[in-house]
Amino acid sequence: MKNNIKEYILIIIGSLSIAFSVNCLAIPNLLGEGGVPGLIAMGTYLFDIPSYLTNFFLNGLLIIFSYRYFNKTLIFRTVFVVILSTIFLHLTAHLPLRLPYPILAAVLAGAFMGGGLVSFI
Template identity: 35%
Template structure:
């Protein structure tokens, strides 16, 4: 089997797992406890509460419209995987309709629903698909405005949740907000990992000492860049390093010990691909201490 064929199989498996987990979250935890949700899922839940219409049906109907929009703005592969995800999700929503867990404490249901929804969406997006609805809108915001997918998704979801306030009441509304926050954090964890990377740029006259210390004490590779100060037009050496979050304090202390006047910028790296860093789920790489 070709590499592309294996990739497609892995993506389909991830999408199927994600759809099943998401369907369980909706039918087992969200609906029995009358929680809300964002996006199309939230609208289907409102219709279930008010007219007893199965989310398995309304999920396809509403998403069909949004898929037309997505077809114009997103790459065709993502849309094809999304069509697959919407179909599979509707099947699992129907298949899991009998599962119900009514929690004695609403917060338990909110945590369970939020955690499983975030996990399900994470697997679907790892499979290069979406659950359509606000997920497609979030993908569009990510592509054209650079928003993080998880936060764009939260933005659109909160808009829908606010409209459900009159149906689910203030207590369930607040629990739904908790559920959305949890799903956002879980989705972040799935997409970016438990230890997101940081990029550090250092401008210092003591760059050689700092680079040597980083190499010896933190064991991270360094890229040396050439720069020019705008005001005095003096040449500058810039150190560029990619580190793990737990190495941040160590590198800050190291730089401060050598050159307290060094100019340092620290930024989040949403994704780092290359030797020395994890490439993708299902692919193992070995830490080598090199960065590029």
Template identity: 35%
Template sequence: MKQIVKNGLEIIFGAMLYAIAINYFLIPNRIGEGGVTGLTTIGYYTLRITPALTNLVLNGIILIIGFRYLPQRTIFYTFWAILWISIFLKLPVLWPYQTNQTLIATLAGGVLMGVSMGLIFRANGTIAGSTILAKIVNRYLGIRNGSAMLFFDLIVAIPSGLVIGFQNMLLTVIELYVSAVVLNKYLDAFGAKRSVLVFSERNQAIGKALSEQLGKGVTMIQAKGFYSQKNEDVLYYICSSKDWTTVIPIISSVDPHALVVTDQIRSVRGWHVADL
């Protein structure tokens, strides 16, 4: 329950930043977006349809696709995100940022978009639209969320030039690129997993220390040195970026001379029985 409340509050904060990016930076400067958000801005520019209504209806339709490919937990959090984004989009806009230096609004909107989606993604949700498709691609193909989302967003953003003009279309592409880069960096820093390979004669003791102090399972792989022809255990461990800062000190405290190889993981599917 504590984790559900934490994720729910994190999504609300992300939804608020998302709505601020749209209502205070993008729409006042006639900058588009990608995916469903791009369609909401086009609907506003052409027919004056409120973005809150378009966001709720279109994302509700796309959410049905997620039932087939994503966990129910993600669908629940996505519905929660859509609800709060629609609420924040509906609030009165007090001081919209309008400027002739539209590149400033573009960069500010892109950064806010990237951070907001990072918060929502890290809380196991999406904002539906292209982010659901990005989550599906990430889960099954391992492509980074921001990169996949950028691809789907451009499908909407480039044709939007017919409505918002060629210059603003280029600004939209810049905004999408910035948000994708920020999203990838945010998830790499706070949400990515890391793998650790440890080569040591004391791997049994290292595995026990990691398991006891971090409360997660450790895998031992049987390996054989090519030169020495000696059989040995190689320790394999997957952890969050937060835990990774404590993994290396734990290993060094047991064996200061252990050979440690680390790598960043783009996607992790399923759970090993030892981790449950």
């Protein structure tokens, strides 16, 4: 039971870290990311779609397509992460950090994204 609580706390912290990286650092400083965060940024840059909507839609599609290939525990945790990251992306949408040095923004965005992803392992 203690391990499950610790895992879910790390998942919450990781989801917040990823949302902070995308909304507060990458998008305001016009940086690109890879994978779903990169598609979130492209949706924001090109079509002015809120990041949380793009996140929910794209990750929802990935979960639907992968449902039959993975076990129920992994799918449940993934749904939990998608819901949390969508909430955190919505909450951090109005907290842009425009930094004067693009390299600093890139390093910080990478650090927060990497830290968030490591917490899921």
